[in-house]
Amino acid sequence: MIDVSQISQINSQIAAHMLCQDSERMASLLEQMCGSIRIPSPQSYPSQAELMEFFMPGIHARQTDIEEEFSELSRQWKRDNRSSSSTTVIAMHPAYQRIIGMGTPALRLILRELSGQLDHWFWALRAISGEDPVPESHRGKLRLMAADWLEWGRRNGYA
Amino acid sequence: MPDSPFCDFPDLHPNLHLITSPPTQEYNCIAWAAGDSETWWWPDEMGTSYWPSNTPRERTLLAFQLAYSTIGYVPCEDAGREDGFEKIALYADSEGPTHAARQLPDGRWTSKLGRMEDIEHATLECLCNSHYGNVIAYMKRQVLSL
Numbered sequence: 001m002i003d004v005s006q007i008s009q010i011n012s013q014i015a016a017h018m019l020c021q022d023s024e025r026m027a028s029l030l031e032q033m034c035g036s037i038r039i040p041s042p043q044s045y046p047s048q049a050e051l052m053e054f055f056m057p058g059i060h061a062r063q064t065d066i067e068e069e070f071s072e073l074s075r076q077w078k079r080d081n082r083s084s085s086s087t088t089v090i091a092m093h094p095a096y097q098r099i100i101g102m103g104t105p106a107l108r109l110i111l112r113e114l115s116g117q118l119d120h121w122f123w124a125l126r127a128i129s130g131e132d133p134v135p136e137s138h139r140g141k142l143r144l145m146a147a148d149w150l151e152w153g154r155r156n157g158y159a
Numbered sequence: 160m161p162d163s164p165f166c167d168f169p170d171l172h173p174n175l176h177l178i179t180s181p182p183t184q185e186y187n188c189i190a191w192a193a194g195d196s197e198t199w200w201w202p203d204e205m206g207t208s209y210w211p212s213n214t215p216r217e218r219t220l221l222a223f224q225l226a227y228s229t230i231g232y233v234p235c236e237d238a239g240r241e242d243g244f245e246k247i248a249l250y251a252d253s254e255g256p257t258h259a260a261r262q263l264p265d266g267r268w269t270s271k272l273g274r275m276e277d278i279e280h281a282t283l284e285c286l287c288n289s290h291y292g293n294v295i296a297y298m299k300r301q302v303l304s305l
Contacts, residue, residue: 083272085273087199
């Protein structure tokens, strides 16, 4: 049995996850949470379907915002760094840093981009994930590095 | 062409260069000068790029000279063509090296422009007056005869 304060707590958790998760993960989480609520009176609390209906537009809107922001930042970054050979200069570009600042939601977008076109996303992937699946012998070989990260993404549910 | 990639290089007039490859992200100028067209060389702190082992990962002339010394280059005085040798020129801005160009057998130069194309250029100066800064050092190595 749960009371109103617990529902409010669950809503806060959902809201927090909305800010940092993509729509698929959010939907799965929401389903999981709603499924675990034992509602004492079906008439006084929303059903799982109603909760989903209530939250999903916000989740989708948030995801669309993130994708649009990522596309615009990515475009700026590519345009401004086309003639630079410095990995550090490329990674320190303000647009790239803002993408890193987007945190976990950017991982799926970066990996999706990387699967279509090679580019210097490896610094951001390391910075956001805190991991490094690239062996020493692959350093600087972008095709191999991309394959290592895409495999990491598959293993961790981001690609 | 305000958004042409070549507008990053105001002195790179069309009659001074020839584009010799499509754009690619797979290697950069530092690798291209070293004769490597499969790797991105840079001494980045994050360690995402290739840099010769036992060479400092820092953006200093010494670190770049040490990197090229691992493939047989030694410092030299100038850009003049010398029979039996190939040369590279290192560019730098106020923060350190930015670019490297390799001399071709006819005395012209070849450069990879960041993530853009490879070009052949008649002079080293045509890439100056840009964020590459100026040429600050030269290196050479003996050409191996087959």
